[in-house]
Amino acid sequence: MLKRRRPASQSLVSKKNKKLRHENPSTLPWKTTLRPLETGIDGDGILELEEVEGVEVLYEEGDGGRIARFNVVRNEDDDEDERMEDIDSEGDDAFDDEPVETEQVHFDSEKLLPRWHSFALHPRLLGSLSQNKFSSPTPIQEKSIPLALKGRDIVGVAQTGSGKTLAYGLPILHRLLHDARPKKKSKRPLRALILAPTRELALQVSSHLNMALNSSSSNIKEEDECSPSLNFKKKNKRKGKDKETSGAEEPTSQPPGKKPPPVVSIAAIVGGMSAQKQRRILDRGVDVLVATPGRLWDIMQEDDALAKEIRHELRFLVLDEADRMIEAGHFKELDGILRLTLRPDDSEIIPDDEGSNTESKAEVISADAETRLQTFVFSATMSKELQRNVKKRYRPKHSGGKHRQATSTLDDLLLRLDFRDPDGPEVIDLSPEDGVVDTLVESKVECLVADKDIYLYYFLLRYPGRTLVFLSAIDGIRRLLPLLEMLGQKVYPIHSQLEMRQRLKNLDRFKSSSKSVLLATDIAARGLDIKGVDHVVHYQVPRSADVYVHRNGRTARAGGKGFSLLLIAPDERKAIAGVLGSFSAGRDAKSIPLFPIPDTTLLDKLKARVRLAKEIEGMGHKVRKANHEDKWMKEAAEVLGVDLSDDERKPSMKKPKQDAKLAAMKADLRHLLSQPMLARGTSVRYITSGNNPLVEELLQQDISMPSEESPNVMLGLGGGNRDAGKDVTDALKRKGKRRSEVNPKKEGEEEEEWKGIATS
Numbered sequence: 001m002l003k004r005r006r007p008a009s010q011s012l013v014s015k016k017n018k019k020l021r022h023e024n025p026s027t028l029p030w031k032t033t034l035r036p037l038e039t040g041i042d043g044d045g046i047l048e049l050e051e052v053e054g055v056e057v058l059y060e061e062g063d064g065g066r067i068a069r070f071n072v073v074r075n076e077d078d079d080e081d082e083r084m085e086d087i088d089s090e091g092d093d094a095f096d097d098e099p100v101e102t103e104q105v106h107f108d109s110e111k112l113l114p115r116w117h118s119f120a121l122h123p124r125l126l127g128s129l130s131q132n133k134f135s136s137p138t139p140i141q142e143k144s145i146p147l148a149l150k151g152r153d154i155v156g157v158a159q160t161g162s163g164k165t166l167a168y169g170l171p172i173l174h175r176l177l178h179d180a181r182p183k184k185k186s187k188r189p190l191r192a193l194i195l196a197p198t199r200e201l202a203l204q205v206s207s208h209l210n211m212a213l214n215s216s217s218s219n220i221k222e223e224d225e226c227s228p229s230l231n232f233k234k235k236n237k238r239k240g241k242d243k244e245t246s247g248a249e250e251p252t253s254q255p256p257g258k259k260p261p262p263v264v265s266i267a268a269i270v271g272g273m274s275a276q277k278q279r280r281i282l283d284r285g286v287d288v289l290v291a292t293p294g295r296l297w298d299i300m301q302e303d304d305a306l307a308k309e310i311r312h313e314l315r316f317l318v319l320d321e322a323d324r325m326i327e328a329g330h331f332k333e334l335d336g337i338l339r340l341t342l343r344p345d346d347s348e349i350i351p352d353d354e355g356s357n358t359e360s361k362a363e364v365i366s367a368d369a370e371t372r373l374q375t376f377v378f379s380a381t382m383s384k385e386l387q388r389n390v391k392k393r394y395r396p397k398h399s400g401g402k403h404r405q406a407t408s409t410l411d412d413l414l415l416r417l418d419f420r421d422p423d424g425p426e427v428i429d430l431s432p433e434d435g436v437v438d439t440l441v442e443s444k445v446e447c448l449v450a451d452k453d454i455y456l457y458y459f460l461l462r463y464p465g466r467t468l469v470f471l472s473a474i475d476g477i478r479r480l481l482p483l484l485e486m487l488g489q490k491v492y493p494i495h496s497q498l499e500m501r502q503r504l505k506n507l508d509r510f511k512s513s514s515k516s517v518l519l520a521t522d523i524a525a526r527g528l529d530i531k532g533v534d535h536v537v538h539y540q541v542p543r544s545a546d547v548y549v550h551r552n553g554r555t556a557r558a559g560g561k562g563f564s565l566l567l568i569a570p571d572e573r574k575a576i577a578g579v580l581g582s583f584s585a586g587r588d589a590k591s592i593p594l595f596p597i598p599d600t601t602l603l604d605k606l607k608a609r610v611r612l613a614k615e616i617e618g619m620g621h622k623v624r625k626a627n628h629e630d631k632w633m634k635e636a637a638e639v640l641g642v643d644l645s646d647d648e649r650k651p652s653m654k655k656p657k658q659d660a661k662l663a664a665m666k667a668d669l670r671h672l673l674s675q676p677m678l679a680r681g682t683s684v685r686y687i688t689s690g691n692n693p694l695v696e697e698l699l700q701q702d703i704s705m706p707s708e709e710s711p712n713v714m715l716g717l718g719g720g721n722r723d724a725g726k727d728v729t730d731a732l733k734r735k736g737k738r739r740s741e742v743n744p745k746k747e748g749e750e751e752e753e754w755k756g757i758a759t760s
């Protein structure tokens with residue numbers, strides 16, 4: 001089937017369109033169409049239907065008569081789709097039915113990676129660790145990898161950013177790399193299923209595992225001189241652009257232009273992306289599937305084969321951030337998927353509170369750790385009680401353990417898992433008692449709700465960097481976004497009502513600028529590994545201790561420094577006390593130091609800017625609304641064939657006035673933003689003199705004095721220090737207090753009433 005598009009000149013195709021010329025119809029990007037089961041046409045390849053979209057057919061007169069040429073019309077959106085497909089199906093076109101040989105490579109880990117040597121990981125993985133400069137395993141990796149390699153089931157709890165993905169990923173990849181490859185042309189069986197709560201996290205896990213497989217390390221050596229040369233190509237050209245390969249490519253002497261099949265193929269299946277493409281990937285077969293439960297469940301409804309693979313072929317099941325999956329409302333789908341992983345005799349008897357199930361299970365456990373399903377559950381947060389429950393539920397017969405009733409949805413979910421490990425899952429808990437990563441500095445501002453914008457703006461000016469601001473609702477993001485933009489901040493939103501493409505684009509933009517702000521709901525709280533997030537701001541207090549931990553976990557990752565700031569309004573006081581009190585170490589809100597603001601007159605100055613920006617936004621909104629109504633009226637009259645009166649046709653009399661006022665207000669704001677924000681006692685006239693000469697700050701920060709071109713610089717607050725964490729710890733030192741002693745509450749002391757920022 002060939003769908004012909006209207007030529008670009010007649011259609012509404014954007015100017016960004018590109019045309020790729022094809023001489024031969026067989027080189028067009030044909031796609032196999034899916035046929036509903038009811039058609040009775042099965043997928044055995046007897047009758048394949050294919051279609052192609054976006055093709056312009058042109059006829060040219062040649063010597064031999066009329067010749068058809070084909071232009072494939074592509075626009076930037078298509079390119080973006082393809083980029084996204086590249087992410088969700090990295091290596092899609094790398095799948096091949098050709099036989100894949102096991103590779104013969106060697107890596108001198110004793111010399112090059114001594115801290116990893118004892119794990120005896122596959123050389124390909126070692127090469128990649130070495131290339132990424134992961135010279136030693138993180139504590140959770142150190143504990144869990146040897147056990148996982150022995151075939152144990154694991155429940156791993158470790159702080160955010162501590163390398164949990166590789167803690168379960170390396171043992172899986174190691175096993176898959178070692179497994180003998182099928183020699184005959186056959187579809188790859190699905191061997192590992194990793195479930196993650198959000199689309200971004202699933203895509204990230206798949207990229208992370210691909211990174212662990214693909215190495216161009218020169219330290220990997222061929223063991224067998226006769227084997228073909230190793231070719232760890234990172235990039236492949238496809239459709240004229242670079243495409244990251246997926247899975248480890250096999251050392252092979254492929255003919256030029258033909259990509260070798262990956263040794264291990266990894267694909268992500270998530271919502272918000274082409275389901276058809278994802279089904280195609282599954283049809284070809286993948287070794288490791290990273291999925292969000294919702295999309296996987298949808299696909300399984302139409303694809304019995306996938307359900308069968310999960311039931312019969314799976315070697316590894318991973319639940320990454322299991323607690324969040326339940327919160328995200330995926331319980332039904334998750335439960336449905338997990339049921340497929342139960343052994344037949346378990347499906348009717350789980351959950352069981354009395355112990356009979358455990359006993360029968362212990363009897364049927366296969367001793368063959370090489371072939372049985374291994375289950376890994378990882379999270380940064382899991383209550384101690386739940387960990388105990390999981391352990392008790394699977395305590396072997398002779399230990400005489402009694403089963404507990406599930407006390408939460410997560411308990412319930414975990415108790416449904418069919419851990420095959422005869423000793424029950426090994427629970428490894430390395431999470432800090434108070435949930436705070438060592439390298440994180442926490443802080444708080446207590447302020448009126450109306451002043452939160454000013455404190456946030458102050459913070460962004462004072463500590464430029466990569467700042468992730470969490471809000472509890474999308475409406476808040478919609479309000480704050482234009483405000484911060486108007487105040488000259490580079491700011492991007494991320495929330496569930498944005499299209500997937502936009503979410504990924506905004507994440508990319510945030511990542512690629514060292515001074516930017518991401519306004520996020522809690523969909524970005526879990527698992528996202530963005531390098532170099534300097535600060536996390538809780539614009540609204542988190543609703544639970546877990547959310548507080550995960551939000552904070554976007555900074556201070558992998559041993560790096562990080563800073564978190566809570567903005568607490570009077571009516572959030574109780575909520576935050578409850579959140580902190582629910583940590584197992586029983587924290588007190590008073591243990592979080594106050595954020596130091598050495599010169600509060602600056603807040604007054606900022607208040608003027610924020611107020612003006614809000615007025616502009618309010619007026620802009622009115623003007624947009626009026627324009628929209630005018631336009632609607634005209635269009636409706638046209639459709640109905642009604643004549644509008646002169647008054648109705650004329651744009652509102654107020655409009656020119658409003659426009660002029662708006663322009664004047666914008667000019668005022670531009671002027672305000674171009675004014676230096678100077679702390680009390682500093683002057684722009686004498687930048688080289690005084691106790692704290694401004695010139696030093698300007699030099700240290702490599703900036704010039706503020707101007708219309710480079711507004712938003714705050715100066716005069718002491719040196720060029722832009723380290724919020726250091727400022728908090730210095731302020732504490734000055735007061736002679738340790739973190740735990742901050743603001744100790746005196747007996748019977750009442751909370752003081754917070755004052756708003758004075759109007760200047």
Ligand SMILES: Nc1ncnc2c1ncn2[C@@H]1O[C@H](COP(=O)(O)OP(=O)(O)OP(=O)(O)O)[C@@H](O)[C@H]1O
Nearest residue numbers: 134136137138160161162163164165380527529558
């Ligand atoms: N052994 C290692 N040495 C150095 N860096 C590592 C090591 N292992 C993983 N990393 C890096 O640490 C960062 C955090 O890893 P990862 O995302 O797996 O953390 P996590 O524990 O899953 O975090 P979260 O709980 O927030 O999901 C990643 O950028 C990863 O590449």
